[in-house]
Amino acid sequence: MLQAMTTQPAAAHYLDHIRERQVRAEAALTTEGFETLVLDAGSPFTHFADDQDAPFRTNPQFASWVPLEGPHHKLVIRAGHRPRLVVVRPDDYWYEPIELGSPYWLEPFEVQVVPDAERAWAAAHGHGRTAYVGDAPAQAKAHGLHDDGLNPQRLAARLDWDRSYKTAYEVACLEEATRVSARAHHEAKRAFLEGASELEIHHVYLKAAGCVEHALPYESIIALDEKGAFLHYVNKRTKRGGRVLLIDVGAKHAGYGCDITRTWTAPACDTLFRDLVQAMDRIQLDLCNAVKPGVPYLQLHLDAHRRIGSLLHSAGVLDCGGDEALALGLTRPFFPHGLGHFLGIQVHDVAGRQATPSGGTAPPPTDHPYLRTTRTIEERMLFTIEPGLYFIDMLLKPMRSSPLARHVRWDLVDRLMPCGGIRIEDNLLVTAHGHRNLTRPHLP
Ligand SMILES: [Mn+2]
Secondary structure, three states: OOOOHHHOOHHHHHHHHHHHHHHHHHHHHHHHOOOEEEEEOOOOOEOOOOOOEOOOOOOHHHHOOOOOOOOOOEEEEEOOOOOEEEEEOOOOOOOOOOOOOOOHHHOOOEEEEEOOHHHHHHHOOOOOOEEEEOOOHHHHHHOOOOHHHEOOHHHHHHHHHHOOOOOHHHHHHHHHHHHHHHHHHHHHHHHHHOOOEHHHHHHHHHHHHOOOHHHOOOOOEEEEHHHHHOOOOOOOOOOEOOOEEEEEOOOEEOOEEOOOEEEEEOOOOOHHHHHHHHHHHHHHHHHHHOOOOOOEHHHHHHHHHHHHHHHHHHOOOEOOOHHHHHHHOOOOOOOOOOOOOEOOOOOOOOOOOEEEOOEEEOOOOOOOOOOOOOOEOOOOOEEEEOOEEEOOHHHHHHHHOOHHHHHEOHHHHHHHHHHOEEEOEEEEEEOOOOEEEOOOOOOO
8 A cells, every 4th residue: 555645646636535524523513512523444343252353444534534444543523623633553463553654645634543442442532522433332321421422313413414515636536446346347248248257257256456356345246147136236246158248346455446337249149139228228328317416406306217118118128118108107127226326435435315414315216226325416515427228037027017018018118128127327527617537538
């Protein structure tokens, strides 16, 4: 990690990022009547009846300030003061301790290094009414925090809400992650066309991305043929020699993960399916082109259903398209997930369904329960656009015996079923009058 430092494009924006975080956090603290905020990096999660921990994941609220890895660190934020970073660096020979060095991201903090978790608690004391946000509220209480300061809901909601608007630093981190991921996607596609198995494609991807498996932002989805009809296909990946590859995998930079899906076809693929893939690519780009401030995300999601309905109509699968297919619910079994989600520290980032800065939920329509984004699009939001079209037996079966069955050419559905599904996913940053597609420049 030492090669990183000041040559990163992200580094140039980091001080502004922390300045904005500080301003927003101070405003949230004042509104909610707190003086100090303690963010906890978190504790390791130990598996039940075992002595092994799950790969550690930092509290996203902490990670959105500082890309310091590992458990037990604390960040103490207080109006008018430099944020104080308490770094836990044990003397250890079981696990190699972090080598802190002097990365760009230490600059804005008053740094205190302590040897263990207990001393981090002691060092993380606040001033005045203090809020704690982290996974160890009982320990925070044992160290003197009051009940009403333990993960206060409205304060946490305000911090989440602020994370809907990405800083230049965050965008640069996601762009760096995208460069790495796109390079690895290219290699994975090549391996697929050479006949590799799902597991081999996964290994080719990891090698090209230069990371271990648990450094991916989410478990890779690498599915050949009919396996693509499982939306989160993450089994042992034994299939090989496929005609269709659905690959959904990202990469991380400084804690920020991109989320990219492509669907590739081999020359032996059914031409009917290959045409659908090409048409879905055009639909995805049309949906991207509609992204700009002021548009409700839900409108794009429903528009995706209309366009997919029309595509199925022109392919002969449905006897009607567009509005009628959407109104009848014909497209839902073919496109059974949301059009996209916020992206950031978390792959499904926070506040996509948040109703107001202080909390509450704006749920999606009952017919579209998996839509994760119900916000109206605003500048600096960053989200995925990922329409899908699948042939999923479990969802189509009830339709075969329903009154809707007469709208469907089942012989074509049966012909397409072995091809699995299509998903094409880019990451978009919303600008003042439109958007910037972060993925396409690197991966057509
Ligand atoms: Mn996604």
